[in-house]
């Protein structure tokens with residue numbers, strides 16, 4: 001059984017760009033591994049989402 005990666009929230013320190021990436025399966029989207037902001041090239045903060053919020057996202061995706 002494939003382990004589904006946890007959703008992550010990416011946010012930029014500089015321009016406040018942010019995105020929540022929730023892989024639907026064991027196929028991880030390319031932007032899951034972003035470490036630069038696509039808007040300004042700034043450094044991204046990555047936060048793993050877990051617990052209730054994670055379950056909610058999975059429910060919405062199924």
Ligand SMILES: [Zn+2]
Pocket residue numbers: 012013014015016017037038039040041042
């Ligand atoms: Zn930015």
